[in-house]
Amino acid sequence: MKRNVLIIGAGGVAQVVAHKCAQNNDILGDLHIASRTRAKCDAIIASVHEKNAMKQPGLFDAHAVDGMDSAAVAALIGKTGAQIVINVGSPFVNMTVLEACIQTGAAYIDTAIHEDPTKICETPPWYGNYEWKRRDACAAAGVTAILGAGFDPGMVNAFARFAVDEFMDEVTSIDIVDINAGSHGRYFSTNFDPEINFREFTGTVYSWQQGAWQENKMFEIGREWDLPVVGKQKAYMSGHDEVHSLAHHYPQADVRFWMGFGDHYINVFTVLQNLGLLSEQPVTTAEGLEVVPLKVVKAVLPDPSSLAPDYTGKTCIGDLVKGTRNGQEVEVFVYNVADHKDAYTEVGSQGISYTAGVPPVAMAMLVADGTYDLGTMVNVEQLDPKPLFTLLDNMGLPTRVKDAAGDRPWDQTQ
Structure with a gap:
């Protein structure tokens, strides 16, 4: 069973992810959130405590990290002991955060395809330009990577x-x-x-x-x-x-x-x-x-x-x-x-952020209990949807x- 979650990002979707992880910390364990600006992470954690969202007493800590720096993300994964990384930062950081997970063995979950900041709308299939190129590396390392695990995609x-x-x-x-x-x-x-x-x-x-x-x-x-x-x-x-x-x-x-x-x-x-x-x-x-x-x-x-x-x-x-x-x-x-x-x-978030932020937490819970911990890279349609639907029925979606x-x-x- 995998425990301890590191959330990458501190925007509206990250706030939803943080609250939902807190509501299920009996399953997910210690919680951490990181972005370039630690103050944003502190504010999200404060909102969690204001809502009394923690299901049981536990750790929820904030960190500063540059998501474009794989070594820094890998070091933070090691420092926190996170076994599951939920990446809801900018799609620009997908590949570096994924690489950090491959290096450390942590499971990886994101909500969108990687993007190059200098390019728009590349030649299809977009996954084939980036994440799918690391599929063999995930399998070799036994790393679970669930791609596009928000609402759409997800x-x-x-x-x-x-x-x-x-x-x-x-x-x-x-x-x-x-x-x-x-x-x-x-x-x-x-x-x-x-x-x-x-x-x-x-x-x-x-x-x-x-x-x-x-x-x-x-x-x-x-x-x-x-x-x-x-x-x-x-x-x-x-x-x-x-x-x-x-x-x-x-x-x-x-x-x-x-x-x-x-x-x-x-x-x-x-x-x-x-x-x-x-x-x-x-x-x-x-x-x-x-x-x-x-x-x-x-x-x-x-x-x-x-x-x-x-x-x-x-x-x-x-x-x-x-x-x-x-x-x-x-x-x-x-x-x-x-x-x-x-x-x-x-x-404390609007519905668009809510629909994007709840599913990756449900999938993290299914990684934690082994249901979705497959040791390889998958898109969501490759997973049995019924366990996911069952969880989300009780999580607000x-x-x-x-x-x-x-x-x-x-x-x-x-």
């Missing part, structure tokens, strides 16, 4: 696996739909790190259709979805992490990702992009200062964690999966609905299924 991968396994002989399409029907009351903001958020939408939109990678532009293809609780919502086909692993594991299926956007977001985004303010490449001002436009935009926008107190409404994220069983066409929607206010009341038989909890479909 739970949506598990939803796809569940739908295919339980309802189909053959799968023909997987459409991931992410709708935030909430409101934060600000003129304009992103729900997580603006730099990462904008990078997702300024490059080519890749989807896997007809057995090959297809290319589109952002906001080129949209459609209206009628979803549980949030109703009719417009969403646009977007590039996203999970498409790149699901296409590998279900190559016979069309795999697409759809994200909801309002007209106001699209208008502001388009102006920023057309002005060149979303570029990751440095420019020099008239005063001789070198700046990265995207980082300037990030600096002037609200910190996503500041949105939480005023956020209202709900999210609906799920997979519409189509296929055949016994020669007949079937379709099933596997999904979760989360409430922004409920998330803030429990952990219940899974539901809607099909021809009705809308019900996942375990009532068995």
